[in-house]
Amino acid sequence: MNEHELEDRIRDLFTHQSVLLDAIHEDRGVANLLDGPMSTTAENTSNHLPAVASPSTRPRWVLAGATAAVLVLVVGFVATRPAANGSEIGTTSGGQGGVDASTPWQYYVLPGETLLSEAPLVVAAAPGDDPDFDTSGLGQRLEFVPITDIDDDVAALISQPHPRGEDRVTTKVTLLGRVEGEPWVLRVTDGPEEPMARAESDDGSPSPSTNLRGRYLLSTDSGFGSGDFALTESLDMIAIPEADSVPTGQGAGLSTPTGWVTWDSLPSNVAVVSFTDSDQKWWIVPSAGVAVFPAQFDDGERFTLQAFASDGRPMGSYGETVDYAADARAAEPKVGEKIDVIGGSDIAGNPLVVEANGRPTLFVYGASWCIPCSQVIEEALPVLDALGDTVNVYAVPYYTEADDAWPTDPEWPYPRLWLNPNNRLRDIGAVPSVLVLDGTNVVIGVIHSFDDLAAELAKLGITPAGI
Amino acid sequence: VSEYQARPDTRAVTQQSFEDFYASVWLRSFRLASFLTQDASAGEEIAQDVLLNMYRTWGKADNPEAYLRTAIVNAASNWRRRAGIGRSKLPLLATNHHTDLAAEELGDAIAALPFRQRAVIVLRYHADLSEAEIAETLGCRPGTVKSLASRALTRLAKEIPK
Numbered sequence: 001m002n003e004h005e006l007e008d009r010i011r012d013l014f015t016h017q018s019v020l021l022d023a024i025h026e027d028r029g030v031a032n033l034l035d036g037p038m039s040t041t042a043e044n045t046s047n048h049l050p051a052v053a054s055p056s057t058r059p060r061w062v063l064a065g066a067t068a069a070v071l072v073l074v075v076g077f078v079a080t081r082p083a084a085n086g087s088e089i090g091t092t093s094g095g096q097g098g099v100d101a102s103t104p105w106q107y108y109v110l111p112g113e114t115l116l117s118e119a120p121l122v123v124a125a126a127p128g129d130d131p132d133f134d135t136s137g138l139g140q141r142l143e144f145v146p147i148t149d150i151d152d153d154v155a156a157l158i159s160q161p162h163p164r165g166e167d168r169v170t171t172k173v174t175l176l177g178r179v180e181g182e183p184w185v186l187r188v189t190d191g192p193e194e195p196m197a198r199a200e201s202d203d204g205s206p207s208p209s210t211n212l213r214g215r216y217l218l219s220t221d222s223g224f225g226s227g228d229f230a231l232t233e234s235l236d237m238i239a240i241p242e243a244d245s246v247p248t249g250q251g252a253g254l255s256t257p258t259g260w261v262t263w264d265s266l267p268s269n270v271a272v273v274s275f276t277d278s279d280q281k282w283w284i285v286p287s288a289g290v291a292v293f294p295a296q297f298d299d300g301e302r303f304t305l306q307a308f309a310s311d312g313r314p315m316g317s318y319g320e321t322v323d324y325a326a327d328a329r330a331a332e333p334k335v336g337e338k339i340d341v342i343g344g345s346d347i348a349g350n351p352l353v354v355e356a357n358g359r360p361t362l363f364v365y366g367a368s369w370c371i372p373c374s375q376v377i378e379e380a381l382p383v384l385d386a387l388g389d390t391v392n393v394y395a396v397p398y399y400t401e402a403d404d405a406w407p408t409d410p411e412w413p414y415p416r417l418w419l420n421p422n423n424r425l426r427d428i429g430a431v432p433s434v435l436v437l438d439g440t441n442v443v444i445g446v447i448h449s450f451d452d453l454a455a456e457l458a459k460l461g462i463t464p465a466g467i
Numbered sequence: 468v469s470e471y472q473a474r475p476d477t478r479a480v481t482q483q484s485f486e487d488f489y490a491s492v493w494l495r496s497f498r499l500a501s502f503l504t505q506d507a508s509a510g511e512e513i514a515q516d517v518l519l520n521m522y523r524t525w526g527k528a529d530n531p532e533a534y535l536r537t538a539i540v541n542a543a544s545n546w547r548r549r550a551g552i553g554r555s556k557l558p559l560l561a562t563n564h565h566t567d568l569a570a571e572e573l574g575d576a577i578a579a580l581p582f583r584q585r586a587v588i589v590l591r592y593h594a595d596l597s598e599a600e601i602a603e604t605l606g607c608r609p610g611t612v613k614s615l616a617s618r619a620l621t622r623l624a625k626e627i628p629k
Contacts, residue, residue, distance in 0.1 A: 006624055007592060013573050014593040018498055 331427045333435065337443045344419040352417055358439040360391045360462055363417070363425060365433045366406045367398040373432040376450045377407045380434075383454045384414070386464040398431045436460050485525045489518060492532070496539055502589040503543035505578040513542045536594075537604050544582055576626040584619035587612055 001009075333339065342354035354361060364380060366373030384393050393414040397406040406416070419426050428435060434447040436457070445460040447453065457463070496518060501510025517538045521531065528534040577585060583605065590601045602609040 001624060001627075003620060003624075006620060006627075009570075009573055009627075010577070010588060010592045010623070013570050013577070014502065014589070016570065017502070017574070018593070 332446055333424055333427060333443045335443050335445060339424055339437060339441045339443065342425060343423060344417050347416050354394065356439060356441040357392065360439060361437045362391055362393045363396045363435040364393065365396045365398055365428050365431045367431055373406065376432040377409055379450055380453050387462065391462060485522050488531060492535060496535060499594060500539050500543050502593055503540060503586055504546050509546055513539060513546060517542055540586055540604055572627045576623050580619055580622065584615050587615040588619050591616060
């Protein structure tokens with residue numbers, strides 16, 4: 001490419017973006033400048049934009065019906081693109097927690113957001129040469145229909161940050177369509193702040209559930225693209241499959257002793273959960289079928305997970321009544337059990353095999369998303385330090401991805417062990433935990449309580465030298 | 468004549484009311500600041516701050532348009548993303564004829580330029596200013612503008628797909 005071509009492309013890009021910037025930004029009246037923070041009102045909205053309703057009367061909209069297939073297309077596209085690390089991601093399809101082309105999709109906007117469209121959208125064409133892109137939805141019209149009122153509790157919840165904090169991925173999607181008729185604007189905003197919640201993925205794959213927050217806009221009032229558009233954005237969006245009920249099924253729970261629960265096998269259309277006999281609800285973004293939320297159960301306590309759709313509709317109960325403790329901990333390594341092979345990899349990805357060396361070995365389990373785990377580490381470090389080289393210590397990140405370098409504390413002096421997926425020691429029932437083997441790799445205890453780690457270890461006969 | 472270029476009759480400009488001035492410059496101030504910071508929210512804040520300051524001292528600047536331009540560039544240069552907030556990209560509209568990804572690559576590459584290189588690119592190709600005007604805005608010599616532009620274009624050419 002010569003310099004002139006490059007210059008033309010730069011000019012084109014600026015022109016494109018100027019159109020969008022102009023359109024997303026109302027022509028502010030001077031009164032607003034002098035009155036302090038700017039507000040968006042119909043009075044100071046420029047002529048080419050549809051008037052934005054006042055916050056109290058802002059409609060919430062759902063992109064439903066025929067629209068649904070489009071979002072499936074979008075998800076399909078994302079799911080078949082090569083992952084950032086170069087490996088191919090399988091298409092998300094069917095099954096619990098998955099979506100396929102027959103799944104109707106619901107597109108909704110969270111409270112406080114506005115989604116406006118002045119003209120119908122039609123699915124146009126797939127971008128690029130992606131051979132896997134499903135073009136069956138081409139020509140379908142997209143329509144916006146209002147969503148029903150959302151439950152106050154749920155509305156309050158979904159305005160909160162997801163409990164996993166910032167540890168998440170924003171999914172990049174491409175929206176496709178064609179504008180018919182008059183210039184139009186699709187605008188989704190919850191104000192000038194950064195999105196509060198994002199889609200996440202535990203296995204690195206794009207999530208079928210993405211969280212629509214922030215400001216996005218499609219506009220064609222300058223005629224770019226001859227009415228067709230493909231908007232590639234790091235969309236924070238939630239596209240949740242519409243369903244009359246959430247499939248009932250058995251979930252596998254993993255609780256931390258200090259109050260966090262990981263729930264596997266959640267369908268992707270669950271947005272909010274609560275537990276039987278509890279007024280509390282939690283906003284979740286299931287990803288790869290896994291959700292994490294704050295809850296604590298005693299051993300043997302039984303509960304049913306209640307699921308709600310993204311618009312707050314109760315979706316029935318999910319998960320048959322589960323004996324949590326039995327499910328989560330029955331499979332743990334038992335005291336007296338000999339662990340034959342303890343293999344995995346170290347932080348550099350090199351094979352790491354833990355051989356019995358005559359000294360007890362402590363496996364400290366945790367995960368970077370597990371808030372109590374970092375607290376436990378702070379308490380455990382002095383205890384482990386006092387034990388010195390009378391024991392072997394390994395940190396075991398619960399997730400097997402090497403990028404979860406738990407503990408994240410740079411002061412952590414012991415090796416990290418990513419266990420092989422099928423290793424017996426992966427069957428630990430909770431994080432944080434400490435699994436203790438004797439000098440011959442026989443299990444002598446599993447510690448789930450960290451109120452006094454030194455005392456718990458002492459019960460197993462492990463005390464600092466000289467004490 | 469670019470809409471960003473100073474109007475020749477500066478007296479006429481200074482005699483106009485601030486409200487008229489504001490109405491005529493708001494949108495492009497917002498755009499310019501957004502391009503310089505590669506962030507529409509920051510662009511809005513910067514344009515708002517700069518214009519508010521100009522309102523308070525209205526009538527003092529001989530050439531309000533040039534003053535506005537320089538003030539926006541300086542404010543954008545001083546702007547730092549709040550800690551912990553992820554990068555928010557400028558919106559991108561493209562056709563479906565394969566240009567979406569290419570435009571995105573180019574947008575990313577421009578966003579990744581050092582500020583002064585990006586400023587030259589924005590002022591030259593978006594604001595359509597001359598080298599002399601860019602030099603005045605950035606407070607440097609025209610030769611520096613030329614060298615910044617050359618380095619920026621070389622870098623962009625390397626980083627975007629052919």
